[in-house]
Amino acid sequence: MHLSFSEGRDFKAGVMKPSHLCKEEDTEIAADCNHLLWNYKLNLTTDPKFESVALEVCTSTMLELKECADEERGKGFLMSCLVDHRVNVTERQCHQYITKMTSIIFSDYWLICGFMDKCREDINTLQCGSITVGEKDLHSQGEVIACLERALVREAEQQDKAHQIKDECKKGIMRVAELSADDFHLDRYLYFSCRDDRERFCENTQAGEGRVYKCLFNHKFEEAMSEKCRNALTTRQKLIAQDYKVSYSLAKACKADLRKYRCNPDTSMPRAREARLSYLLLCLESAVHREHLHHPFFSCLYLSSSSQIIECLKENKKQLSQVCHQKIFKLQETEMMDPELDYQLMRVCKQMIKRFCTESDAKNVLQCLKLNKNSELMDPKCKQTITKRQITQNTDYRLNPVLRKACKADIPKFCQSILNKASDANELEGQVISCLKLKYADQRLSGDCEDQIRVILQESALDYRLDPQLQVHCRNEITRLCAEEAAAQEQTGQVEECLKNNLLKIKQEECKTEVLNMLKESKADIFVDPVLHTACALDLKHHCAAINPGRGRQMSCLMEALQDKQVRLQPECKGRLQDRIDMWSYAAKVAPAEGFSDLALQVMTSPSKSYILFMIALAVSILFLVGLLCGRITKRVTRELKDR
Structure with missing residues (x-):
């Protein structure tokens, strides 16, 4: 059945309003009648008037766009083709007409080229063609x-x-x-x-x-x-x-890369694959590797699924051009804000989300999974994916929305010099988080920020991959000194322990600084030193159970127990503590205290704390007595001068 466009409008005005003919008990349109009306309305939408006007005002354009001139008439294909190529239209009247028609085409979906021919069956199956009577015809919206x-x-x-x-x-x-x-x-x-x-x-x-x-x-x-x-x-x-x-901005940003690396759509490949973001990034990443890294065997093409390809590209995104890299970074930032958009995470961890995070909001799913990562019930593949997300988050505080919110005031206060050098195109490689770690050791962070940094410290102490600065500065030393521990990937802090034990053998100064910072952080919180914490777990329970963790309190408690001859610590704990004392002594020599809080922390965790405090008290007492004596003498001399 076909009616003219004006008849279609009359139908909407006259026939659609008395919808009580199809109502169920005066409530709403019955489902069957509803869908029947929609299909009937659909037949009214083809109007050759659109095409006849286009042929009149777009004469030159039709000669240039042969594919549009060849479109079959009477199905709305011509107008959609012109809209599709509107950026290439130079004819003024034609461009104005197409611009006006664009809003019409998008307000009436069936005028989009071939849309109904392609989707009629799916619309019927999904019951997407229902009509709601009211101020607006929902189909046009x-x-x-x-x-x-x-x-x-x-x-x-x-x-x-x-x-x-x-x-x-x-x-x-x-x-x-x-x-x-x-x-x-x-x-x-x-x-x-x-x-x-x-x-x-x-x-x-x-x-x-x-x-x-x-x-x-x-x-x-x-x-x-x-x-x-x-x-x-x-x-x-x-x-x-x-x-x-x-995404207009992403397509525009990567347009030059597409041309440079010949990442044009392959006509033999189904659009479902060629259009995917993962395919675009794959082509760009592979091309850059061929051009710059000369790794002919490296390619993400051999991965079996789109989500795996995306994972591969995320891990190698630094090889993309700057403008494209920036867009990918923004996409990752969006995923961290809304984990629902992270297909790999949602797919691999689907069952774990049901097990652990049914009561969590969608945007807190990743945070929930992180809290349950070390559960015995956690699926290994999901755990691996969570670890990858943590590694990504620790490269830049902007990718960790929880940390960003908690440390909103602390970051500009303590790390402004790093922010001044930051750009949207590149990650900060964990510099801001490292800055906050040092302030955590100095006990200068706000409460909320301190809590978040403590969690990051505890996680990275178990897995060195979660510490980007350690990765950057100690990559060669880890390969040279701790290859076996790194290969094991046990996530028990063995790589960090290896670096501490080989502190004197480390040649690179930047790496040595990172290890010294680790030692400093462990003095502030024993949980940041998993090897020592495991060795001293029983002693902490017996001798320091009433002491709150953090700020070096539990470490001080253990040090006092070590010096107390009446207290017998576990042999392993005693040995580990003695090793730490030697390391701290060396660290104090090569990295002197930078401020009063740092100095106070070194004193409180020093094995000679009692002696140092006694000497300080003695010095203060002597100064007090000297001051008192000088005051008396001065007062006496002043009185004698007045008497003269």
Whole structure:
């Protein structure tokens, strides 16, 4: 059945309103009638008037764009083809007409080239074609597209009972998302979902080039953000992970790299793969390796799944060009803010999330998994993925939203010199976190920040890979002195212990400094020294149970017990403590105290603490007596002078 465009409007005005003919008990349109009306309405949407006007005003353009001229008439293909190539249109009248028609095409999804031919079956199966009568016709506001997008995300996440969308329809869905990448007005569902939020957060952000999307993404977790807008933004972010072109800024930033490394779409490859962000990054990363690193055997192409490819690329992202690297860093920052967007984590840890994190908010899933990482019930593959995320987070505080919030005041206060040198294009290689670690040892951090740094210290003390600065400065020394411990990957602090034991053999000064910093940190908190803590666990329980951890208190307790002849420590604990005393003595010689707090900490943890404190007290007493005596003499002389 086919009616004219004007007849279609009459149908909407006249036929759609008396929907009580299909109502169930005067509540809402019955599902069957609802879908029947939608299919009937669909047949009214093909109008040759659009094409006839385009042929009149785009005469020169049609000669240049042969593929559009060859499109079959009467199905809306011509207009969609012109919209698709609108950036190449130079004819003024034609460009104006296409610009006006763009909003029409995106407000009525069935006018998008071939969309209905590709997705009709999926729309019917998913029941995305329902009609709601009211002020707005929801079909013209992107509801059908949004329904399909959500189904596509469910399928990609391998959710239970997810419908398998046909490949041709997937292409259509991703093409619609891609065409709306530069202007959020064209994503009708997101536009209407986020109208109020746009005014609230991005009032002064000019539309175009994906700027409004970016602004809304940055405010996604604000309390004032509406739930409907947040969900729409999440869906779009998940689509970006499937097709890099859905992100205007990413596609633009990597355009030069695509040309340079010939990462053009392969027409023989299904779009479902060629469009994925992982494929784009793979091509770029492999090309850079060929050009700069000369590793012909290295390639992520041999990995079996898209998520594995993405993992490989994340680990090698430094080989990308600067502008592309910057975008990938921003994507990782987004994933850390919203772990739901991290497909690898959500897939590998799916069962562990159900076991440990059912009550956690979506944005706190990674934090929950980190807290349960060492549980006996933790799946090894999930644990490995969590460790990779921790390594990533420790390279830059901006990738750790919990730390960033807790240390919001401490970071600029103590580490401003590092921030001044920072750029959006490169990670800080753990410099800010290392800065905060030193302030933790000096007991100068705020309470919340101290708690977060303590956790990072305890985790990195067990696994040296979680300490980027140690990795950077001690890579060669670890290979030379601790290769066996590193190869074991037991995550029990053996590599760090090896470096401490070989402190005198370390040749690189920067590495030696990192090891000395580790020793300094362990004096402030015994939990940061897992080997010593394990050796002295029983003694801590017997002699220091009432002492709160942190700030060197438990370490001081053990030192006092070591000096007390009436206390008998476990032989292993006594031996380890004596080793630490020797190390601290050496550290004090090569790295003198930098301030009063550092000096006080060295005194309190010194094996000669009692003697030092006695000498200090004696010196103060002598000074007091001398001062008192001098005061008496001065007073006496002054009196005698007055008497004269």
